[in-house]
Amino acid sequence: MAKLSLKFQERVLREVALSVGVVTIGRQPDNLLRIDNPAVSGHHAKVYWEGGHCILEDTESFNGTYVNNRRIGKVTLKDGDVVLIGKHTLEFHAEAREYDASAQPRTNDRSISWQTQLDKARPPQLDPTMVLDTRKVREMLAKAVSTAAGRATVQTLDIGEIPLAALSTNISGHRRIGTLTVTAGNTNRQHYVLSSKLSVIGKSEMASIRLRRWFAPRIAASIHQREDEYFLVAAGKNIKIKVNNIGVADGQKELKAGDVIEVAGITATFDYEG
Amino acid sequence: MSLAFDVAAKTDVGCVRVSNEDNFGYDLDHGIFIVCDGMGGQAAGEVASKIAVDSLLKYFREVAQNKARTNANITLEDISERARVLGEAIQLANTAIREAACRDEAQAGMGTTVVCVLVDQNFFSVGHVGDSRVYLIRGGAIQQLTQDHSLVTQQVGLGFISAEQAKKSRLQNVITQALGSEDPVEPDLDDMMAVSDDVLVLASDGLTRALSDQEILAAVTAATGLQHACDDLIQSAKDAGGEDNITCMLIRFVELQWYETCLRRFRIGRGR
Numbered sequence: 001m002a003k004l005s006l007k008f009q010e011r012v013l014r015e016v017a018l019s020v021g022v023v024t025i026g027r028q029p030d031n032l033l034r035i036d037n038p039a040v041s042g043h044h045a046k047v048y049w050e051g052g053h054c055i056l057e058d059t060e061s062f063n064g065t066y067v068n069n070r071r072i073g074k075v076t077l078k079d080g081d082v083v084l085i086g087k088h089t090l091e092f093h094a095e096a097r098e099y100d101a102s103a104q105p106r107t108n109d110r111s112i113s114w115q116t117q118l119d120k121a122r123p124p125q126l127d128p129t130m131v132l133d134t135r136k137v138r139e140m141l142a143k144a145v146s147t148a149a150g151r152a153t154v155q156t157l158d159i160g161e162i163p164l165a166a167l168s169t170n171i172s173g174h175r176r177i178g179t180l181t182v183t184a185g186n187t188n189r190q191h192y193v194l195s196s197k198l199s200v201i202g203k204s205e206m207a208s209i210r211l212r213r214w215f216a217p218r219i220a221a222s223i224h225q226r227e228d229e230y231f232l233v234a235a236g237k238n239i240k241i242k243v244n245n246i247g248v249a250d251g252q253k254e255l256k257a258g259d260v261i262e263v264a265g266i267t268a269t270f271d272y273e274g
Numbered sequence: 275m276s277l278a279f280d281v282a283a284k285t286d287v288g289c290v291r292v293s294n295e296d297n298f299g300y301d302l303d304h305g306i307f308i309v310c311d312g313m314g315g316q317a318a319g320e321v322a323s324k325i326a327v328d329s330l331l332k333y334f335r336e337v338a339q340n341k342a343r344t345n346a347n348i349t350l351e352d353i354s355e356r357a358r359v360l361g362e363a364i365q366l367a368n369t370a371i372r373e374a375a376c377r378d379e380a381q382a383g384m385g386t387t388v389v390c391v392l393v394d395q396n397f398f399s400v401g402h403v404g405d406s407r408v409y410l411i412r413g414g415a416i417q418q419l420t421q422d423h424s425l426v427t428q429q430v431g432l433g434f435i436s437a438e439q440a441k442k443s444r445l446q447n448v449i450t451q452a453l454g455s456e457d458p459v460e461p462d463l464d465d466m467m468a469v470s471d472d473v474l475v476l477a478s479d480g481l482t483r484a485l486s487d488q489e490i491l492a493a494v495t496a497a498t499g500l501q502h503a504c505d506d507l508i509q510s511a512k513d514a515g516g517e518d519n520i521t522c523m524l525i526r527f528v529e530l531q532w533y534e535t536c537l538r539r540f541r542i543g544r545g546r
Contacts, residue, residue: 009376037379087382129313129447131385131455132425197353198397198465206397219396222467233467235396236529250413 039086185266289516
């Protein structure tokens with residue numbers, strides 16, 4: 001038997017079998033399928049059988065009824081159709097079967113309500129901040145990349161032409177990893193790969209570049225990584241650091257490949273891996 | 275030498291909006307600082323930002339205590355244990371908002387940005403989702419520590435538009451991630467070492483769009499104290515139009531003399 005699944009934010013709230021008769025949908029309690037939400041009209045829509053077809057009819061609702069994102073007056077439902085009423089979705093299944101979430105098109109409440117607003121050609125209300133459904137965009141991106149190269153645009157969002165490639169992160173590929181090779185001084189190792197966001201130089205246990213000299217500072221300096229760039233920072237005013245023999249005045253210096261750093265009695269060379 | 279910190283924070287509805295959807299919170303004992311900028315109509319934005327702040331505070335007050343949070347938290351892996359804990363707290367805040375949105379239909383679709391800083395002795399971790407920001411003022415210069423999760427930032431990053439074009443773009447309002455909108459979220463996490471006199475600025479876009487980096491730097495440098503700096507920043511943003519809610523939180527790291535460390539320990543019961 002055919003049925004309707006009432007969903008809200010991907011959760012199935014109710015399922016209604018469509019036997020003979022009329023299933024009325026609306027906010028008022030006298031509806032067979034009641035959706036208690038201000039966006040839903042008192043008597044919003046109805047579903048009934050006519051000549052072997054299942055018909056969905058909007059009963060002059062205020063906010064409209066949408067099937068597959070198109071506003072409808074009266075329409076014949078096909079298997080898999082997604083009906084939008086307010087913020088709720090109804091999925092029509094021609095044959096009764098076990099509900100299989102993965103087989104259904106992803107219906108995201110937010111993106112649909114967003115499209116509803118666009119369909120009505122009015123700007124988003126109240127709050128101008130919008131969240132792009134990145135998962136959806138990524139799917140679109142994957143499709144676009146597989147079918148066509150170049151700068152395809154997402155026009156359906158109607159918020160201007162967004163270069164699809166702009167939505168893909170990490171296009172440039174791998175990032176460069178810095179290394180530090182100790183040439184003088186007593187440390188726990190000689191060669192360090194600076195893969196973490198923060199590498200600490202000092203005698204402390206939390207330091208990855210561990211100083212072994214007696215009376216070495218607990219925390220002498222840190223090397224901070226931001227994207228491809230590395231910055232050397234002294235831990236305090238009493239700690240002097242030098243890069244290529246020049247003292248670093250305000251305690252922070254971007255490192256370039258081949259730079260020689262001096263801190264707390266060690267000398268080391270910064271470089272990039274590979 | 276251990277570092278202590280001072281904090282000041284303020285939020286303002288701005289000059290145009292009728293409600294304030296921003297929220298902030300902090301807990302000095304746990305070194306957690308949070309600013310959130312909510313979105314979603316019908317007052318749900320302020321609900322989302324409130325849930326995020328409360329959920330994060332609760333996590334560090336209750337949950338994190340039961341975990342072995344050791345000091346040996348800098349490992350050779352990408353991020354520290356401290357940053358991982360912060361990331362987990364952000365995920366839980368996301369879940370809390372999504373659950374609340376499911377329970378109450380009036381709050382469906384609500385979301386919020388989050389920026390938070392977790393301080394542990396001389397180190398701090400930064401986590402964020404959305405377009406609220408953290409700046410670091412150090413040695414007379416200002417640097418932005420977070421990259422907005424917004425469309426224009428991605429476009430600038432890929433060289434499609436310039437930073438100047440981004441400021442005028444009508445797509446400025448489109449953010450690519452928010453708490454409440456996706457599960458799971460992908461917060462950016464970072465580790466840094468604090469140095470004495472560092473000032474961290476946590477701010478919602480009501481401040482960062484109204485004032486340039488240099489204006490923020492000038493206001494913080496010129497002010498006599500942190501609270502004054504907060505007041506000045508918010509007033510400047512309002513003078514610039516104040517179209518959105520404005521929130522800023524300032525954290526200053528200060529180096530303590532050994533006897534000050536003892537005094538603080540005595541008074542507060544914790545060494546920081």
